[in-house]
Amino acid sequence: MPSNPNKLSQFWQELKRRNVIKVFLWYAGTAMVLIGLASDVAGPFNLPDGTLRLVIILIIIGFPLVMIFSWIYDISSQGIMKTEKGVSETLFSPIANSIAVLPFQDMSSEKDQEYFCDGIAEEIINALVHVSSLKVIARTSAFAFKNQSVDMRKIGQALNVENLLEGSVRKDSNRIRITAQLIKTDDGTHLWSERFDRDLNDIFTIQDEISLSIVDHLKVKLLSEEKSALLKRHTDDFELYDLYLKASHYIKLATPAAIEKAVDYIEQVLQRDPQFILGYNALGIVNMVSSFFGNLPPNIGYPKAKECAEKIREVDSNAPEIPCFMSAFSLYYDWDWDSSEQHFKHALQLNPNYEWPHHNYSWFLVFSDRYSEAILEAKRAMELDPLSGFFHAELGHKYIYTGQFEPAIDHLRQSIEKFPYFYLGHWYLGLAYTCVSMMEEAVEKSRKAVELSGGIPLVVSTLAGALFMAGSTEEAESLMMELEKRSEKEYVSAGCFIDYYRIKGEQEKVDKWVERAIREHDGYLPYLIFHPIKESRLHLNEQKYPDLIKKMGLEQNFEIV
Numbered sequence: 001m002p003s004n005p006n007k008l009s010q011f012w013q014e015l016k017r018r019n020v021i022k023v024f025l026w027y028a029g030t031a032m033v034l035i036g037l038a039s040d041v042a043g044p045f046n047l048p049d050g051t052l053r054l055v056i057i058l059i060i061i062g063f064p065l066v067m068i069f070s071w072i073y074d075i076s077s078q079g080i081m082k083t084e085k086g087v088s089e090t091l092f093s094p095i096a097n098s099i100a101v102l103p104f105q106d107m108s109s110e111k112d113q114e115y116f117c118d119g120i121a122e123e124i125i126n127a128l129v130h131v132s133s134l135k136v137i138a139r140t141s142a143f144a145f146k147n148q149s150v151d152m153r154k155i156g157q158a159l160n161v162e163n164l165l166e167g168s169v170r171k172d173s174n175r176i177r178i179t180a181q182l183i184k185t186d187d188g189t190h191l192w193s194e195r196f197d198r199d200l201n202d203i204f205t206i207q208d209e210i211s212l213s214i215v216d217h218l219k220v221k222l223l224s225e226e227k228s229a230l231l232k233r234h235t236d237d238f239e240l241y242d243l244y245l246k247a248s249h250y251i252k253l254a255t256p257a258a259i260e261k262a263v264d265y266i267e268q269v270l271q272r273d274p275q276f277i278l279g280y281n282a283l284g285i286v287n288m289v290s291s292f293f294g295n296l297p298p299n300i301g302y303p304k305a306k307e308c309a310e311k312i313r314e315v316d317s318n319a320p321e322i323p324c325f326m327s328a329f330s331l332y333y334d335w336d337w338d339s340s341e342q343h344f345k346h347a348l349q350l351n352p353n354y355e356w357p358h359h360n361y362s363w364f365l366v367f368s369d370r371y372s373e374a375i376l377e378a379k380r381a382m383e384l385d386p387l388s389g390f391f392h393a394e395l396g397h398k399y400i401y402t403g404q405f406e407p408a409i410d411h412l413r414q415s416i417e418k419f420p421y422f423y424l425g426h427w428y429l430g431l432a433y434t435c436v437s438m439m440e441e442a443v444e445k446s447r448k449a450v451e452l453s454g455g456i457p458l459v460v461s462t463l464a465g466a467l468f469m470a471g472s473t474e475e476a477e478s479l480m481m482e483l484e485k486r487s488e489k490e491y492v493s494a495g496c497f498i499d500y501y502r503i504k505g506e507q508e509k510v511d512k513w514v515e516r517a518i519r520e521h522d523g524y525l526p527y528l529i530f531h532p533i534k535e536s537r538l539h540l541n542e543q544k545y546p547d548l549i550k551k552m553g554l555e556q557n558f559e560i561v
Contacts, residue, residue, distance in 0.1 A: 023070035031059045095383070097218065098161040100137035101125045103146045104178070105168040117169045118143070119245030120178070120207065124165065127211040129353035134218065136353045137161055138385035156185020159386055163191070165214060174200050180210050182217055192217045200238055235276060243269045247282050259286060277312050281321045284308030288328060291523070297491045299520045302333035320354075323347035328360050331367075332523035337553050340364055355384040359391060362398055367530050368553075371402040389419030397428045400435060401532045408432045423452035427459050430466060435532055439470035457483055458524065461496035465503045476500075493517075495524030502528075502538060514538070518548065529554065 015021050038055040101124050104117040121142070128136045137159050145155050152164055167180035175197070182192040192213055196206045235241055247265035250258040263286060269279040284305040291301025309325035327343035330336045344361040351357070362377035378398040382391040392415040399408035412429040419425055430446035433439070446463035453459045460479055467476040480500055486492055494517035501509040517525045528538040529552070540549055 020067060020070045023066060027063065027066055031063075034059065095135045095160055096162070097133055098135040098137065099128065099163040099165060099214065099218070100142040100155070100159045100161045101128070101165045102155070102167075103143050104166075107168045107170040107177075108172070113169060113171050115245050116171065116242065119241075119248065120169060120203070121165075121167075122245075122248065123207050124211055124214075127207065128214065129351055131215060132352055134215070134353075135161075136384075138355045138388065141385045141387035144387040151188075152183050153185055153188050161185060163214075163218060165210075167210075171200070176200050176203065176206075178206055178210075180213075182214055201236075203238060203241070204236060235273065235278075237273065240269060240272050240276065243272070244276070244278055244282070247279075259290070262286060275315050277315050277319055277321065280308040280311045284321075284325055288325070295491065297520055298333060298523055302329055302521065302523075305329065320347065320350035323350065324354070324357055327357060327364075331360060331364050332526070333521045335521075335526065335548065335552050337364070337368065337551070341368075353384060355381040355388075355391065358384065359394060362394075363526075366398060366401045367526055374398055374402060389415065389422035390424060392418065393422065393424035393428055396425070396432070400428065400432050401527075401530065403532060405432055405435050405532075409436075421452060423449045423456070423459065426452060427462060430462060431532075434466055434469065439466060442466040443470050443472070457486065457492045457496050461500050465500050468500070468503055493524050494520065494522050495528055498525075498528055498538060502536070510538075511541075514540070518545065526552075 034055055035052070038052050101121050103121045106113045106117045125136060125138075125142070128134055141159055145158075152166070156162070156164055162185060164183045164185055165180060166183065167178060170177040176199070178196045178198075180192075180194055180196075181190055183190055194210075194213065196202075196209070198206060243265050247262045247269060250262035250265065262282070266279055266283050266286070269276055270283070273279070287296065287301040287304040287308070290296040291298045291305075305325055306329050309322050309329070312319050312321050312325075323343045323346040327340055327347050330340035330343055334340075341361075341364060344357060344364060347354070347357040348361065358377045358381040362374045362381065365371070365374035365377060375395075375398055378391075378395045382388070382395050385391050393412065396408050396412035396415055399405070399411060409429065409432045412425050412432060415425040416429065426445045427449035430442045430444075430449060433442035433445060443463070443466045446459070446466045449459045450456075450463050460483055464476040464479040464483075467473070467479070480497070483492055483496055494513045497513040498510055498517060501507075501513065514525075516522075525538075529540070531537040540554065542549055
């Protein structure tokens with residue numbers, strides 16, 4: 001079978017980028033000079049007869065060693081440094097049986113159907129993730145190329161996938177035209193292409209046909225239950241579905257104004273159909289996300305999310321959304337480790353291609369001291385969403401909490417290079433620097449995280465702690481006083497104050513805020529209990545909180561004082 005010319009070309013470009021070609025030419029020239037020199041001086045200097053042969057043998061032996069060295073390392077004015085990986089290297093190991101569904105293009109005359117185009121792509125993604133033997137790239141990464149004119153092969157290279165689905169939508173009155181193409185990323189050839197001219201009410205049938213065509217052309221074998229999940233419909237009401245797509249669109253914008261619009265659309269959805277599972281799923285996500293990132297007190301947000309899961313259960317007791325909600329609820333709110341793991345395993349069994357359960361399960365494994373498993377789950381989440389700054393940064397966060405500070409720093413530096421304006425990478429890198437007592441760097445990165453996040457309370461408290469440890473106590477105190485004032489008007493996690501006053505050694509204040517954190521079921525509390533530096537971990541009073549300690553299984557993780 002002939003080699004793929006595209007791969008040969010890119011391999012040649014990679015050889016040039018790493019200066020292997022230059023080193024080869026330099027080595028060949030030097031070898032010729034040495035051979036000529038050995039031949040010329042052998043007679044006048046009475047060198048042994050085998051001298052020339054020895055020189056040639058040494059040159060031959062040295063050739064592969066020099067080539068390997070030039071591939072791995074680069075010699076510059078800064079010294080010998082490991083060559084950074086190029087993007088093209090990922091082409092040599094794409095994920096087997098993998099696909100990314102790109103956002104469909106809006107070809108409508110009014111250009112007002114973006115949410116609808118995105119929704120079609122998302123629904124196809126949601127259908128395909130039920131096929132266990134197919135690796136489906138998450139929406140965040142697949143949609144990173146939205147509205148960009150990028151070659152399909154380069155997109156496949158960036159996402160590390162074998163196949164791409166692209167398409168377009170033209171909507172006119174009650175008619176719709178959808179085109180879809182399945183493309184191989186290594187050479188850009190089309191595996192399948194189809195055009196659908198239908199009534200709007202046929203949109204669900206079209207999505208089913210596209211999903212089945214993908215599975216068929218990728219030669220993926222479907223189990224009977226997977227086919228049922230693939231073709232499962234939550235509604236045949238197009239107007240309801242349209243409202244739901246608008247709600248999903250605004251949720252992902254993750255701003256207060258957008259969330260308010262999303263809730264408005266969700267309310268319309270549930271008024272139209274009180275049995276619509278995806279409506280309750282969207283409402284639960286809104287409440288849970290708002291709670292965890294500090295917009296809503298956890299003892300309000302998480303119970304509301306659980307209510308949504310119970311509503312879903314009433315409609316379909318086997319819905320995969322239920323264990324996803326319950327696993328996060330048990331881990332972050334109820335702090336019930338045993339129940340949490342059962343829900344995680346169930347969620348991953350029902351949907352192994354959903355990145356969020358992998359991410360949350362990795363935290364459960366961290367809290368259970370199962371570090372190697374935790375890193376694997378974090379990597380799996382990142383693999384499913386490779387262009388997400390969130391999951392890139394979170395892998396570094398897991399490295400920190402498993403005590404692997406050097407890998408954490410290396411990975412988070414790379415994360416910041418890829419996502420320089422995303423606060424999470426800077427925040428976690430500041431924490432990693434704190435763990436290795438590089439306080440100047442810790443303050444610098446924490447300060448940048450505060451700037452990029454717009455002053456998220458947990459990030460502000462991290463900066464205050466770093467400043468205090470670096471000796472800038474006045475600024476640290478000023479920041480915490482500001483947070484206390486904010487806590488009188490808005491929800492601020494008790495974890496912010498626990499961490500800071502623990503660093504200061506003010507145990508009375510720590511106890512005060514721990515009581516509030518437990519009362520509110522603060523999701524940040526486990527992170528303080530399992531602090532990456534054992535000496536800095538928050539220890540609960542076993543006389544005061546025996547039931548909580550038993551539920552968390554803390555007796556088995558570290559000595560309780």
